[in-house]
Amino acid sequence: MSDLDAFRAEVRGWLEANCPAEMREPIREEGDVCWGGRNWVFKNDAQKRWLEACAAKGYTVPDWPKAYGGAGLTPEQTKVFKQEMKRIHARSPLDSFGIWMLGPALLQFGTEEQKVQYLNPIARGEIRWCQGYSEPGSGSDLVSLQTFGEDKGDHWVVNGSKIWTSYADQADWIFCLVRTDKANKYQGITFMLFDMASPGVTTKPILLISGNSPFCETFFDDVEVPKTQYIGEINRGWDVAKYLLGHEREMISGGGAGGDMVSIGGAFAKAFGKNAAGELDDPILRAEMAAFDVDVFAYRAMGERFMDMWKTGRAHPASSNMMKYVGTELNKRRHELVMSGGGSEALEWDSEETKGGARARGWLRTKANSIEGGTSEVMLNVIAKRILDLPGA
Amino acid sequence: MPLYHNDDQAMLKDSVAPFVAEQAPVSHLRKLRDSADATGFSRDLWTQFTEMGLPGMLVPEAHGGLGMGHMEAGIVLEEIGRNLTPSPFLATSVGAVAALAKAGGTQAGRWLPAIASGEAIIALAIDEGAKHRPDRIATTATRAGNGFRLDGKKSFVLHGHVADMSIVAAKTDGGITLFAVPKDAKGLTADPRRLVDSSLASHVILDGVEVDADAVIGEVDAGGDILDALLAATRTGAAAEMVGVGQGAMDMTVTYLKERKQFGKLIGEFQGLQHRAAHLYGEMEVARATVMKAQQLLDEGSEGAKLMVSVAKAKAGRAANLAVREGVQMHGGIGMTDEYDIGLYMKRDRALAEYMGDVHYHIDQVARMNGY
Ligand SMILES: Cc1cc2nc3c(=O)[nH]c(=O)nc-3n(C[C@H](O)[C@H](O)[C@H](O)COP(=O)(O)OP(=O)(O)OC[C@H]3O[C@@H](n4cnc5c(N)ncnc54)[C@H](O)[C@@H]3O)c2cc1C
Ligand SMILES: Cc1cc2nc3c(=O)[nH]c(=O)nc-3n(C[C@H](O)[C@H](O)[C@H](O)COP(=O)(O)OP(=O)(O)OC[C@H]3O[C@@H](n4cnc5c(N)ncnc54)[C@H](O)[C@@H]3O)c2cc1C
Numbered sequence: 001m002s003d004l005d006a007f008r009a010e011v012r013g014w015l016e017a018n019c020p021a022e023m024r025e026p027i028r029e030e031g032d033v034c035w036g037g038r039n040w041v042f043k044n045d046a047q048k049r050w051l052e053a054c055a056a057k058g059y060t061v062p063d064w065p066k067a068y069g070g071a072g073l074t075p076e077q078t079k080v081f082k083q084e085m086k087r088i089h090a091r092s093p094l095d096s097f098g099i100w101m102l103g104p105a106l107l108q109f110g111t112e113e114q115k116v117q118y119l120n121p122i123a124r125g126e127i128r129w130c131q132g133y134s135e136p137g138s139g140s141d142l143v144s145l146q147t148f149g150e151d152k153g154d155h156w157v158v159n160g161s162k163i164w165t166s167y168a169d170q171a172d173w174i175f176c177l178v179r180t181d182k183a184n185k186y187q188g189i190t191f192m193l194f195d196m197a198s199p200g201v202t203t204k205p206i207l208l209i210s211g212n213s214p215f216c217e218t219f220f221d222d223v224e225v226p227k228t229q230y231i232g233e234i235n236r237g238w239d240v241a242k243y244l245l246g247h248e249r250e251m252i253s254g255g256g257a258g259g260d261m262v263s264i265g266g267a268f269a270k271a272f273g274k275n276a277a278g279e280l281d282d283p284i285l286r287a288e289m290a291a292f293d294v295d296v297f298a299y300r301a302m303g304e305r306f307m308d309m310w311k312t313g314r315a316h317p318a319s320s321n322m323m324k325y326v327g328t329e330l331n332k333r334r335h336e337l338v339m340s341g342g343g344s345e346a347l348e349w350d351s352e353e354t355k356g357g358a359r360a361r362g363w364l365r366t367k368a369n370s371i372e373g374g375t376s377e378v379m380l381n382v383i384a385k386r387i388l389d390l391p392g393a
Numbered sequence: 394m395p396l397y398h399n400d401d402q403a404m405l406k407d408s409v410a411p412f413v414a415e416q417a418p419v420s421h422l423r424k425l426r427d428s429a430d431a432t433g434f435s436r437d438l439w440t441q442f443t444e445m446g447l448p449g450m451l452v453p454e455a456h457g458g459l460g461m462g463h464m465e466a467g468i469v470l471e472e473i474g475r476n477l478t479p480s481p482f483l484a485t486s487v488g489a490v491a492a493l494a495k496a497g498g499t500q501a502g503r504w505l506p507a508i509a510s511g512e513a514i515i516a517l518a519i520d521e522g523a524k525h526r527p528d529r530i531a532t533t534a535t536r537a538g539n540g541f542r543l544d545g546k547k548s549f550v551l552h553g554h555v556a557d558m559s560i561v562a563a564k565t566d567g568g569i570t571l572f573a574v575p576k577d578a579k580g581l582t583a584d585p586r587r588l589v590d591s592s593l594a595s596h597v598i599l600d601g602v603e604v605d606a607d608a609v610i611g612e613v614d615a616g617g618d619i620l621d622a623l624l625a626a627t628r629t630g631a632a633a634e635m636v637g638v639g640q641g642a643m644d645m646t647v648t649y650l651k652e653r654k655q656f657g658k659l660i661g662e663f664q665g666l667q668h669r670a671a672h673l674y675g676e677m678e679v680a681r682a683t684v685m686k687a688q689q690l691l692d693e694g695s696e697g698a699k700l701m702v703s704v705a706k707a708k709a710g711r712a713a714n715l716a717v718r719e720g721v722q723m724h725g726g727i728g729m730t731d732e733y734d735i736g737l738y739m740k741r742d743r744a745l746a747e748y749m750g751d752v753h754y755h756i757d758q759v760a761r762m763n764g765y
Pocket of ligand 1: 131132134136137141163164165167215368371372373375377378381
């Protein structure tokens with residue numbers, strides 16, 4: 001037995017013993033996703049036990065070093081771990097911006113002290129983070145941001161406002177881009193970390209077209225941030241921000257932006273009925289669904305290749321932009337088909353049978369996929385410039 | 394297995410890519426075309442392929458080959474595609490080898506070594522109409538004497554008129570049977586037609602062709618599985634070649650965007666073109682990954698291979714088609730000229746798209762395999 005096979009057997013045994021049955025069910029609603037943090041209320045005992053078991057073993061962040069709360073797995077072992085999780089349909093024990101975005105940036109740019117201080121609580125799900133990048137005037141053109149931190153010797157005093165801050169009202173801490181030098185566009189931004197409970201921080205939820213309000217306007221009014229709480233160098237936060245965005249895109253694309261990876265036509269055949277030839281009883285929709293299935297299975301192969309290459313440093317640094325673009329456009333297409341397939345039932349907004357209009361709300365939510373974390377157009381710009389090396393601006 | 398080329402495969406690519414680019418670039422195709430060559434490919438080039446050991450890549454070592462896999466064959470096919478190289482590699486060294494190796498027996502013993510040594514060119518006589526419908530084979534094989542008598546018509550048979558042997562799929566009493574029909578068989582005629590990409594494919598007529606009982610590849614009535622192996626290998630190979638065609642077209646186009654000036658700017662500066670080029674890049678990358686996945690599953694003998702093969706043929710078909718259409722369009726007027734290579738990519742793509750099932754055929758297969 002190879003080392004990897006032995007590892008697989010070990011993981012399999014561990015999952016068997018530790019993953020509660022309730023955690024092997026598909027995610028049905030927001031509360032099924034465990035975000036952790038100071039204010040987290042566990043949905044049930046299984047969710048709590050599952051998080052604790054994984055955290056103790058380093059399996060919330062399997063590829064992070066053990067010293068920072070991970071399991072120190074190699075890329076190959078991580079792949080095996082994920083395959084084994086997928087095999088039993090295990091839910092992720094913990095989802096968080098800390099794991100997906102801040103963690104990788106800290107691993108790359110943080111001091112040893114910062115890594116120990118911040119990464120361990122992230123791995124255990126104790127601190128929930130939010131991302132303070134966008135501002136009303138600065139979305140795609142992020143570097144034009146205006147929120148300002150005034151130098152007061154041992155601390156900054158931050159004033160300004162952020163927008164589209166996902167879960168700001170439920171987050172414990174924020175990683176935030178703050179201008180610290182007005183004269184220098186790119187090299188005048190500092191990547192700061194601070195407690196959302198600091199005096200002067202307020203949030204206001206924004207209602208979305210899906211009827212939910214998972215994100216907020218965030219206001220900073222003379223917020224004091226100690227000079228120890230920044231990552232990288234002062235005024236060089238843009239490097240950290242860009243690195244983190246790469247991971248955000250990797251997460252959005254790797255984490256199933258193509259959506260659930262099973263055949264969509266297979267799922268609808270039951271609802272629609274089939275004709276005498278055993279085909280979905282709407283030839284045009286059948287063709288569209290089958291064409292979509294081809295793209296989904298293809299994207300799944302791409303996802304595997306991308307991860308294999310990314311984890312071993314073979315991927316083009318900008319290739320996460322391509323994954324994000326293709327994956328999010330695909331997921332939007334999926335939900336258009338889900339709505340077509342669902343017919344009038346999928347239009348219901350609040351009935352119990354439709355789990356509160358889950359399909360309609362889900363469809364509307366996916367429209368953000370090609371906006372959040374950088375829009376599709378911006379992804380295409382990046383591919384054109386950095387991968388294809390096309391000329392201009 | 395990670396989904397990228399390992400060191401050995403990367404080395405293979407490093408030797409095959411410059412070899413094909415130097416010995417058979419697009420000008421090689423032009424030369425064959427302009428001289429109205431009657432073979433469809435260059436025998437000299439095939440000899441060079443043989444010196445590199447390429448024709449027998451997939452042939453098991455026991456039969457004198459290299460015993461490699463579809464992943465490796467795909468490396469060669471991608472370069473063939475990128476350079477639009479006319480060659481019997483796909484039909485002979487991939488499709489025919491897959492069938493013969495799966496069947497084993499007399500015909501495998503006879504033909505596999507001949508393929509590996511570069512002596513035998515094999516044609517695949519499967520389709521019977523304008524569209525690929527392998528489930529509707531009407532050619533019949535009836536028992537006669539101590540062998541069989543074949544009657545029927547085959548179409549789109551690449552290299553049919555020069556092949557030393559044709560693998561013919563026919564209906565027998567209890568199923569499908571594959572036959573190895575030698576070039577000189579009585580009653581066999583191959584009428585070559587020049588195609589849009591200037592390759593040659595034959596209409597083959599089987600008029601009471603008599604073959605011995607040992608011409609059967611595998612077992613009588615049990616050709617279905619062998620045919621499936623042949624189709625899976627050929628489709629995956631065609632998909633790999635299409636990725637090469639698409640990549641070649643895309644590379645040409647991106648280069649052109651960086652050279653051509655209009656309105657006082659390089660046209661590559663216009664966002665309208667940048668976005669389309671970037672979209673194309675994404676589609677090509679996904680297609681490449683998909684083809685590699687199909688190759689990997691075939692090499693592992695995995696159950697999921699069949700689905701992925703159809704996905705790969707469909708996805709590569711879509712992506713390569715986009716690449717050649719955008720290629721011609723973004724070249725503007727010059728893209729319409731015969732002198733410029735981009736149009737040749739469009740032509741080759743069209744022929745490969747049709748070969749062994751077009752995009753629609755394979756999308757339909759994906760629906761069927763998923764139960765709808
Ligand atoms: C659900 C959701 C969650 C989010 N969560 C967060 C969060 O937690 N933290 C955070 O900081 N931000 C978050 N965002 C914000 C997100 O990153 C921005 O919305 C995004 O960067 C786009 O910026 P914008 O909305 O200002 O659009 P704009 O930049 O105003 O763009 C408007 C349109 O113009 C196009 N466009 C802009 N520039 C160009 C260009 N150069 N070339 C071509 N087209 C262009 C865009 O593609 C878009 O279609 C979230 C957004 C959404 C929808
Ligand atoms: C079959 C045929 C017959 C013709 N007959 C005649 C004729 O009888 N008389 C005659 O005078 N001309 C004729 N033409 C020429 C035709 O008008 C030009 O080919 C056409 O105007 C495009 O110019 P171009 O070929 O230089 O392409 P280019 O201008 O070099 O364009 C190359 C690519 O860049 C794109 N592009 C260029 N500028 C921009 C921009 N600002 N934004 C976005 N994309 C851009 C184009 O759309 C194209 O895709 C003919 C062309 C053809 C193909």
